[in-house]
Amino acid sequence: MKITTVHGDITEQHVDAVVNAANSSLLGGGGVDGAIHRRGGKAILDECRALRASKYGRGLPTGQAVATTAGELPAQWVIHTVGPGYGADDRVELLASCYRESLRVADELGAATVAFPAVSAGSYGWPAEEAARVAVETVWAADTKVAEARFVLFDETVLRAFQDAVRKAGPTDAAITADLAALPDAHWRRLFARMDGLTNADREVKWGGGNEVKPGVTQLPYPVYSDAIQEIRGMLPIAVFDWPKWIQDNPVFPEGSGLDERPVADAVRLATTYLRGERFSDGAIQQAIENGALRAIVARLRKWSEQEKLG
Template identity: 65%
Template sequence: MRITLVQGDITQQHVDAVVNAANSSLMGGGGVDGAIHRRGGPAILEECRMLRASRYGRGLPVGQAVATTAGDLPARWVIHAVGPVHSRTEDRSHLLASCYREALRVADEVGAATVALPAVSAGIYGWPVEDAARIAVATVRSARTRVAEARFVLFTPDVHAAFRRALEAAGPSDEEIAARLAAQPEERWRALFACADALTPADLEVSWRGGQELEPGVIQMPYPVYGEAVQRILGLLGELGAVVVFGWPDWVRGNPLWPDGRGLDDAPVADAARLATAIIRGERFSDGTIEQALDRGAFRAVLRRLRRWFDEERPATG
């Protein structure tokens, strides 16, 4: 999925779906919500009333999304997502992230390939713009979706600048990661897959050392010890550029690929690189992150996805 940024009016975007920063009532409001209802006309409100009369008698819950017609907008659907009001005493970031994940899920349901998104909760709901941008970009970047373009449409220069900084901090795009992988020498790929093919169940076993008292009152922290074959594969993943620089803790948070890699076979190859990054960097303190990846299948899922990309999807060279 390609993520783009535009400074402008979200009601003027020629896309398949426009995401509305709605309130729970679905009856319109101020800001983006009011602009979408005014420009889209009464057809949007009519479908919102029907939703209130059927599925959402108490209103659309915070963090959820639902689609209606786009009325007179240059789009096919409006996806209404209810963002949380910012709180200084309660962490509601999971609800803000859920708005974007649910909006993209609904976009997949209706078949939208291009989606315009606002800065949810960053207006009257008081969410600090820098944090709102970080959560939005990280969530959209990590979402499992068939949407081809997610276009953030930001109304003011300061919000646009905050999203640009967040996008830069989030690291390379899917396309950039795939190009980085494709540029690696074929010999390295073959060495990686030769190691993977030679793995035995014994190679995947992990032993723990440490834990003994070194001196009175001083206990050595336990640490995992991985087999030579696993260490070799981790090294080759790094050499191949699969360990990419990006905000992996944000990517991991709420990501369905973590920690077992289920569904990676159908994900972009860039997600195999990101998952490898999260596995390797998560082991910084020898806490058994790689053991978890071995035990739950993420290690093999990464290798399997990279192998299929190499055999079937890698651009021809030379």
């Protein structure tokens, strides 16, 4: 699943389904709820009244979700969910349930793209950081066929909180593996052939710089990698996640020990750690060459490509 964050108005999103942070009455209210009812028009309210008259006579319970037409919105459906107030019993599980149930309903509808607001982060009092963390972690972990979950945030502070949560959470193993599967077979053949053909000269890293470029200013040293290593470096897959934290918590860093028995997604994470690390510390790729991490990463990718890719 692709997770995106957007600064904007959720009522203007051209998606299959828009999630409404509704109140339990399903009859409209303030904030996102009021905006969706106003923009969507009478058709949404009519279906909500029908739901109240039938299945939800006492209102929609907190943490559950139900769908109606989207009326005049540029979406097909509205999925209504009721978030918990901050400080309520089991509040984290109830908020997580809002996202899981919304995705479950989206799957029943056949919706491929879903736009979410920051459920409970407005008048219900949730701190933006905590609301974002629960939302992003729950959506990442959900078993769903939804292809894109789009968090649409009007408030810039809330937007930054969601952006930070997405960066920290990172994609699931399944999402990373799906990205690998989307790469053509020719990509993998080229990568493995280039790795197999490495010579000792290719692996040797020279250092440039150290020269005085003007009086009193000396150019900092920098690694010079062979063309073969540069090509391999450009073909290694990467993922967007909090890789500095992953380094601290993961036993396969730094040399890839045990990577062969780990999910292939960890090979991507380890590759990302070195590739991104090179931008902050010259010579990170050299470390990967010398400690065997590069060899372990490519070996794990090869095992996936040859033994696991087709399931």
